[in-house]
Amino acid sequence: MAQIAWLGKKSPFCGNVSYGISTTDALRKRGHQVHFIHFDNPRSPERDNTSLLANDPDVSLPYLVKSQVYTIPSPGAQRELRESLERLQPDLVHASLTLSPLDFRLPELCQQLGVPLVATFHPPFDAGLRNLTAGTQQLTYQLYAPALTRYDRVIVFSNLQADFLERLGVPADRLTVIPNGVDTDRWSPTTPGTLSLMHQQVRQRLGRERIVLYMGRLATEKNVEALLRAWRLVSPEGCRLVIVGDGPLRNSLMNQFNDDRILWWGHEPDLDTRVALLQCAEVFILPSLVEGLSLALLEAMATGTACVATDAGADGEVLAQGAGIVLSTQGVTTQLRTLLPVLRDQPVLTAELGRKARLRALERYTISSNIDALEQLYADLTMTGTVAA
Template identity: 85%
Template sequence: MVQIAWLGKKSPFCGNVSYGLSTTQALRERGHQTHFIHFDNPRSPESGSTSLLANDPDVSLPYLVKSQVYTIPSPGAQRELRDSLERIRPDIVHASLTLSPLDFRLPDLCQQLGVPLVATFHPPFDAGMRNLTAGTQQLSYQLYAPALARYDRVIVFSQLQAEVLIRLGVPADRLAVIPNGVDTDRWAPSRHGGDAVLLQRVRQRLGSERTFLYMGRLATEKNVEALLRAWRLVSPQGCRLVIVGDGPLRGTLQNSFNESGILWWGYEADLNTRIALMQCAEVFLLPSLVEGLSLALLEAMATGTACIATDAGADGEVLEGGAGIVLSSQGVATQLRTLLPVLRDQPVLTAELGRRARQRALERYRLSRNIDAIEQLYGTLLATRPLAA
């Protein structure tokens, strides 16, 4: 079994957090010893871990600023990280990159310690560079490419993402395409089981109308305003749009689109409630301008929800061939104005799309497949690791 030092995020909630928690839990269930190193000031009220206990599998590093997008560590964080790695003595360091200055220092640190270094690179992208947001994200890729070239392996979620990094100078042999995975036993249609009482409670709050759902960050790159504009123009009778999530645009959007056909659920911390929301939804909508590979999309697919997403990042690739409806990231509101009435009038279509989405998730995006690939990657790196003198 492998001893892993995992660098990632536990808060605030985002796709990076979901990826890190689900992956490390799955690795632990397979017998690997995983130490989770994350930014969480040890003396803050939210902290439940400390770097002072020798047998503590979690290590907290101090920070100055932490958001869903980036983290600025405290001046002493690098020293604490090094001390922690020297104490843990892992076989592998795996960094689920948090867009932090420490990301650029890890290659030197791990080389000095003689430990193989793996990264998972999450930032969203749009290979077509079709909007200003995509151009801004491209700068992140340009900034990171020289550092990523010095990692032993970089996990990306699709071949499209790999091609972007190769064009920026990251050697192809350093890249490993391992799509996100989802626990398809837990994220499953309600008929497969679950908490019936919780499901009923969520249904009561949603009401009797058919549920169209967005779940994710409320930020510019998610393009939720386009969805809201289209919904206001169509106002599909008998349907309700539910917005689950938080972010910098929540206040502005909620003030501008606070009509009866839209339910602002807010941030939902409880995993089982998020699963119940997906199970209650008939249609999941993801209007993003840029993406990586959306975990929320995979979760919706696994629960058998009809999925509508843009072709940003790898999301179009996930739904291609009939597993969902793929929109262009350009002109989302116009496309949705045409599509929403069809979805309203064709419940047989949404049921079939949900069935196909579930099947696609089972075939390609099970969490177990993801963990198999990560274990194989670890094995390859450890097999080629130079023996200690």
């Protein structure tokens, strides 16, 4: 079993946080020793050095700014990271890149320590450059590409993302495609005989209307406003739109779209409640302008919810060939204005889409297959002692 130093995020909640927590939990269940190194300001002016002991699974680094998008570490964070790695002596370092200046310094640090370095690179993108947001995200990829060549391996979530990075100069032999995965036992459809108390409580709060759900950040790149505009235009009878999540646009969107048929659920930290929300939903909609590979989409698929998403990032690839409905990132409101009445009037269609989504998740996107691939990558690097030059 490997000893792994995992550098990632535990807050604020975002896809990176979900990925890091679910992956490290799964690795620990398989017997690996995982030390989670994350940005967390000290509890007191005098830092408690017990957090650096090798038998402590968590190591905290100080920061100046931390958001859902990027992190600015404190001046002493690099020194503390080095000291932590020297104490822990891991077999391998895995960085779920947090869009931080430390991302660019890690290769040199790990090379000096003689430790293989793996990155997971998952900023959202849209290779088609069809909108301003996609163009902005491409700048992130252009900025990171030279640094990624210095990592021993870079994990990406789709062939589309790998091709995109190759065009920016990252060698193909440094890239490994390992899609996101979800626990398909936890994220699963419910049956009348297996309704949990949490499911009943969530259903009671939602009411008896048919539920259309969005779950994610309320930020520009998620394009939630396009969904809300379409909902206001159609106002589907007997249906309710539930918005689960928080972000910089929440207050402005709530003020602009004040409608009794829209429930602003807010951020939901409880995993069982999020599962119940997706189980109660008939349709899940993700109208993003850019994406990586959405965990929320995979979770919706695994629960057997009919899924509608744009072809940003790898999401279109995930739903291709009948596993869901794929929209273009251009004209999302117009497309949803046409689609929402169809989904309202065709419950047989939504049930079939949900069945196919569940099958696709079981075939390609389980956490078990994700960890199998990750373990193989770790074994390849640690057995050969590969360290990038």
